[in-house]
Structures are given as C-alpha cells and as structure tokens.
Amino acid sequence: MAKKSSKDRLSNEVNAGSMADIAFLLLIFFLVTTTIAEDKGVLVRLPPWSDEPADVLKFKERNVYSILVNANNDLLVRGEPKRVEDLKEGIKEFIMNPTKRSDLAESSEDAIVSFKNDRGTKYATYLEVYNEVMAAYNELWDEYANAKYGKDYEFLTKEQRLAVREVIPKKLSEAEPTAFGEE
Numbered sequence: 001m002a003k004k005s006s007k008d009r010l011s012n013e014v015n016a017g018s019m020a021d022i023a024f025l026l027l028i029f030f031l032v033t034t035t036i037a038e039d040k041g042v043l044v045r046l047p048p049w050s051d052e053p054a055d056v057l058k059f060k061e062r063n064v065y066s067i068l069v070n071a072n073n074d075l076l077v078r079g080e081p082k083r084v085e086d087l088k089e090g091i092k093e094f095i096m097n098p099t100k101r102s103d104l105a106e107s108s109e110d111a112i113v114s115f116k117n118d119r120g121t122k123y124a125t126y127l128e129v130y131n132e133v134m135a136a137y138n139e140l141w142d143e144y145a146n147a148k149y150g151k152d153y154e155f156l157t158k159e160q161r162l163a164v165r166e167v168i169p170k171k172l173s174e175a176e177p178t179a180f181g182e183e
Contacts, residue, residue, distance in 0.1 A: 044174075062103060063110045065094045069129055071120030084128050091136035095168065108140075108168045116175035137170050144168055 067087070068076040075082045077090060095111040097104040105111035113133055117126055141153040141164050149160055156164065 059112060060106070060110075063105045064112050064114050065091060065105070066114045067116070067129060067133075069115075069117040069121045069125060071118040073122055073125040075129070084125075084132060087129065087132040088136045088139070091133060092140055095136070095140060109166075112171040112173055114173040114175065117177050119177045119179055121177070133172060137168070140168050141165070 066078055070076070075084060075087070077087065082090065091113060094104050095108050095113075097106075097108075115129065115133065117129075138153070144167060145151060145153040145156055145160070145164050148164070149156060153161065153164060
C-alpha cells in the first residue's frame with residue numbers, strides 16, 4: 001500500500017473564490033431593482049414666463065391678508081405678530097368674514113392671501129406657513145361643499161368643484177423673498 005502524504009489529505013479550507021462574484025452580482029441586482037423615493041416638495045403651478053412687465057393692480061388693503069416671515073422665522077400677519085398655529089383660523093375668518101367686519105375681506109371672491117418670506121427663513125417654517133394657508137382653503141371648501149352638496153370637496157364632481165372654487169377662489173400671492181435679514 002502506498003504511503004499518503006500530507007498534501008493528499010483533505011484540506012479544511014472553503015473555496016471562496018466565487019464568493020466575491022456572487023456578492024458583486026447581488027449588489028448589482030439590488031442597485032438595479034431598488035427604486036428611490038423622491039421628495040416632491042410643494043406642488044404649485046407657476047404662471048407662464050413673460051418678458052413683459054407685470055400689470056400693477058391696485059387692491060383694497062382690507063382685502064389683502066399679508067403674511068411676512070423674517071429670517072428669525074417670526075410671523076407678522078397684517079402688521080401684528082402671530083403664531084403659526086393661529087394662522088389657519090385667522091385666514092378662514094378673514095376670507096369668509098362672518099360678522100361683516102370692516103377690517104376683513106369684503107367677500108370671499110375678493111380675499112387675497114399674500115405670503116412673503118425672507119431668504120433666511122427656514123424651509124420647515126416656510127412649509128408650516130404654506131400648509132396652514134392650504135389647510136384653511138381646504139377646510140373652507142369642505143365646509144361650503146358640505147353645506148351645499150352634503151359631501152366633502154374631494155368627493156364632488158368636477159363641475160361642483162368649480163362651483164365651490166367660484167364662491168371661494170384660492171387667491172394666493174407669493175412674493176419674491178427679500179434678502180437675508182432685510183425685513
């Protein structure tokens with residue numbers, strides 16, 4: 001019988017030469033098949049670009065609900081400091097003017113919400129204020145739709161939605177931000 005050498009014995013090593021190939025293929029597979037969610041931001045339809053100067057429109061001061069946000073993220077609403085949490089109710093009262101006050105909008109069709117911020121304003125504050133403005137309009141549309149049609153605004157037909165938006169149009173004027181710390 002032949003004598004066995006130590007080289008002939010079975011080795012205790014695992015052949016890992018193809019492991020790198022497998023790991024690379026798995027990496028490529030997951031990179032190709034994974035979808036990355038994108039932040040959509042605020043969806044706003046901008047007016048078309050024009051080289052012509054804009055018409056200067058005159059509005060009655062009582063019909064404009066001006067919101068200013070400075071670089072310190074402080075709100076100034078119609079010349080008075082206000083908290084973001086109080087903004088929605090203030091906008092709703094301004095637009096509808098249920099008590100027919102002389103310092104609020106003449107009618108919901110004439111009401112304009114003007115929003116201006118500073119370049120130093122935090123994006124989170126900008127979004128908070130914008131969300132409160134949109135929440136005010138959404139609640140007003142829901143309230144009017146429920147009173148007139150008996151259902152929320154989102155469940156109305158296109159014609160019914162247009163009728164609601166004629167009574168309570170969304171007139172949001174967003175001014176260009178001022179330079180850092182100017183206001």
